Amino acid sequence: MSAAPTSSAVEASLTALAVSLRGVTKTYDNGVMALGPLDLAVRKGEFIALLGPSGCGKSTALRLIAGLSAPSSGTVRVAHHEGPAQPGHGIGFVFQEPTLMPWTSVRENVRLPLKLGGVPKAEGRARADQALASVGLADFADAFPRELSGGMKMRVSLARALVTDPDILLMDEPFAALDEITRFRLNNDLLTLWRSLGKTVIFVTHSVFESVYLSQRVVVMTARPGRIQADIRIETVEPRGEEFRTSAAYSDYCRRVSAALAPSYSGQSTL
Ligand SMILES: Nc1ncnc2c1ncn2[C@@H]1O[C@H](COP(=O)(O)OP(=O)(O)OP(=O)(O)O)[C@@H](O)[C@H]1O
Numbered sequence: 001m002s003a004a005p006t007s008s009a010v011e012a013s014l015t016a017l018a019v020s021l022r023g024v025t026k027t028y029d030n031g032v033m034a035l036g037p038l039d040l041a042v043r044k045g046e047f048i049a050l051l052g053p054s055g056c057g058k059s060t061a062l063r064l065i066a067g068l069s070a071p072s073s074g075t076v077r078v079a080h081h082e083g084p085a086q087p088g089h090g091i092g093f094v095f096q097e098p099t100l101m102p103w104t105s106v107r108e109n110v111r112l113p114l115k116l117g118g119v120p121k122a123e124g125r126a127r128a129d130q131a132l133a134s135v136g137l138a139d140f141a142d143a144f145p146r147e148l149s150g151g152m153k154m155r156v157s158l159a160r161a162l163v164t165d166p167d168i169l170l171m172d173e174p175f176a177a178l179d180e181i182t183r184f185r186l187n188n189d190l191l192t193l194w195r196s197l198g199k200t201v202i203f204v205t206h207s208v209f210e211s212v213y214l215s216q217r218v219v220v221m222t223a224r225p226g227r228i229q230a231d232i233r234i235e236t237v238e239p240r241g242e243e244f245r246t247s248a249a250y251s252d253y254c255r256r257v258s259a260a261l262a263p264s265y266s267g268q269s270t271l
Pocket of ligand 1: 029030032033053054056060061
């Protein structure tokens with residue numbers, strides 16, 4: 001019989017978690033049961049992909065983790081915070097749309113979270129420039145959003161999420177609207193950033209290929225109400241790069257993830 005874990009061992013395993021959802025459900029006011037019960041644990045520094053059919057509750061799960069919405073039951077725990085997370089505290093959110101303010105510069109767009117947090121202007125500008133440099137846009141701080149391509153706008157959105165130096169980055173289909181070449185480039189740049197910054201990333205996507213390429217774990221969700229259908233660890237030589245995309249291991253993982261996803265689509269029209 002194995003010995004019971006000591007309290008310090010339990011404490012150590014808890015502190016290693018960035019996010020934990022236990023028995024979480026979400027039913028909206030209109031009666032739609034979007035989620036759950038959902039159990040999910042994400043370790044600090046881990047990069048996970050949440051993959052599932054449209055409407056299965058992926059965005060709902062991110063909103064609960066971000067503290068933008070409350071669960072109907074169960075507990076959401078973010079790092080050391082019990083209960084609802086405080087928006088903007090330790091969490092950066094990147095949406096599918098870059099949602100930039102068209103009337104002001106790229107630098108001011110990135111500085112916004114710091115401005116709202118009361119950070120002095122000079123410091124905010126310096127930190128915004130630093131965040132822009134980290135996403136390869138050092139030369140575009142004075143440009144306006146209308147002057148940028150779709151991929152560049154998404155980089156600005158990423159810089160804005162990083163400018164507060166959050167521990168956790170929540171990304172909701174950020175590259176879905178981009179062409180494939182731009183998307184691949186952003187995938188690589190995101191991996192480079194993740195390796196250098198050591199943040200926990202939860203990345204929502206519809207794409208099996210993207211989920212396998214980016215993440216250490218692909219969490220496949222069922223159709224609504226979203227639960228965990230499969231949790232697949234992607235083990236490969238790190239740091240992974242373009243050669244991973246064309247490897248046999250990559251194809252094998254994509255097949256496994258697709259097979260795990262298939263039941264979530266049963267009964268749904270594919271038209
Ligand atoms: N504020 C809301 N009020 C009522 N229903 C909602 C609300 N937000 C989402 N829903 C419903 O909850 C379900 C889950 O939505 P959610 O956006 O979380 O799914 P998703 O997996 O992110 O979908 P997609 O991949 O299409 O973006 C959907 O049926 C959606 O219509």
